[in-house]
Amino acid sequence: MAGIYIHIPFCKQACYYCDFHFSTSSKYQDEMIAAIILELKLQKALFATATIETIYFGGGTPSVLDTKAITAILDTIYKNYALADALEITLEANPDDLTPTKLKQLAQTPINRLSIGVQSFSDTVLRYMNRSHSSEQALTSIKQAQAIGFENMTIDLIYGVPQVTNTAWEQELEQFFELQIPHLSAYALTVESKTALASLIQKGTYKPLDESQALAHFELLLAASQKQHFMHYEISNFAKEGYLSKHNTAYWQGKQYLGVGPSAHSFIGNTRAWNSANNIKYIKSITQGIVPQEQELLTQKDKYNEYVMTQMRTIWGVDSHYIQTHFGSKYFAYFSKQIAKHITQHNVMQNANNFTLSPQGKFKADGISSDLFWV
């Protein structure tokens, strides 16, 4: 079982908080698509014995591509990789790209899951973030996508934005639940270095973020999602039964994935690899038949740390028997010692070999994970 991630590094405009790899110039878009197609062919031997269960178009903004380019990429995957019957194919899309015509075209492709970057239903917040769309466009695109038959859909929302009161955030959540979308990814706004948001805060143009406000929003999110019978299956992800993201779940469960495109990461065997995050360099190198990539061989310590970090954030939790059998007694003893105080403090619940975050532990997920790390 394996997944393919395709990174489309183009966006219409730069959101102030974003530190992903993208360019706002579409100058080399055709060359980039040709290079991605070539990389898929160059890398196919890596997955010679694997069955692909998920394909994920992320970015950047994959919806800036025309459906011809998306279909050409998918055709290359179909011709060069073994595919499962129940294939999940997700496309990240921004509301302003999802015109009725585009949606009709996308519905003709094998894409069966849309991830719409809504981020907020408030125009004030969208302007604060420098998003390229309005709340009206977000609502219209969601309703039109549903009407055209995209039932498996998720949206992203961002909380912890300074001017958003608890009541305003609750209204955003109500809006989401009213739309009958079966999956939500909700992230706390963070200030990444070298972003416009960091510089606006530094200059005093924007207020600094307030962690207690983000925690209050997270608490409201947990209460609302529970009331609506959404499964909180990963710290930032909520879904109705049957609508968990297969692609992201596979990441969290340590399954193999191939990342294609500039800046894309792969995890295959014991190796983690990452492509150059420079569009021109990527295109030039791929055209010469070389994947511009750095790699690292994961040590036992890396694998243990990755396991506890990702698993602790999920509903499935950490399995101490897995630690014993995959990493040995030394890691098992270390984990048992480190987890003990979190159980005493009621941040972690234990059920035989299984350890999951308690409701109060969900507010401290990152701290608990880092406390379990082998350093």
Ligand code: SF4
């Ligand atoms: S659309 Fe997405 S990838 Fe592009 S700048 Fe905004 S957040 Fe970043």
